Amino acid sequence: MNTPQKGKVRWIVFKDGDTWYASCLEFNIVESGDDARIALINMFDAMTGYVESVAKIKGSRYHALNQKPAEEYEKLWALATSTKKIKSPYLIDAFGYLAIPK
Numbered sequence: 064m065n066t067p068q069k070g071k072v073r074w075i076v077f078k079d080g081d082t083w084y085a086s087c088l089e090f091n092i093v094e095s096g097d098d099a100r101i102a103l104i105n106m107f108d109a110m111t112g113y114v115e116s117v118a119k120i121k122g123s124r125y126h127a128l129n130q131k132p133a134e135e136y137e138k139l140w141a142l143a144t145s146t147k148k149i150k151s152p153y154l155i156d157a158f159g160y161l162a163i164p165k
Contacts, residue, residue, distance in 0.1 A: 065129050066125050067114050067115075074086065086106070091133060103157070114163060
């Protein structure tokens with residue numbers, strides 16, 4: 064379970080058409096940009112602000128840090144992490160895990 068002090072989230076960067084998107088699956092945050100790196104940096108900034116906001120609220124509202132990801136992003140994650148080559152309509156640039164800083 065993610066809290067403002069600890070946890071781990073998944074993220075993925077992909078291209079749809081001419082636009083790059085970066086998504087944090089457990090927070091349901093999506094940022095976009097003309098460049099994959101810009102979308103990723105914007106998403107990391109949004110994630111930081113999101114965790115800081117949840118920490119300020121305090122109490123038992125940590126469900127905001129443990130959301131059910133949108134189905135389309137779960138499917139993209141499955142494609143990105145699969146050991147089998149599966150055709151995707153999106154160009155996946157990068158993906159990974161990010162620890163919530165302590």
